[in-house]
Amino acid sequence: xxxxxxxxxxxxxxxxxxxxxxxxxxxxxxxxxxxxxxxxxxxxxxxxxxxxx
Numbered sequence: 001x002x003x004x005x006x007x008x009x010x011x012x013x014x015x016x017x018x019x020x021x022x023x024x025x026x027x028x029x030x031x032x033x034x035x036x037x038x039x040x041x042x043x044x045x046x047x048x049x050x051x052x053x
Contacts, residue, residue, distance in 0.1 A: 016039075024034045 020037065020039065023037055027034050027037060
């Protein structure tokens, strides 16, 4: 069973959200500020944005 490209992108976005939630909840333990989290990614992963349905 194959997954459509749109579904794959939605899954990746969901994984990113979960990761950011974890970082925000745990960053204080590493000396960081949960209200000041930056997100960046290598340009090779930049994709055209599509709405998740």
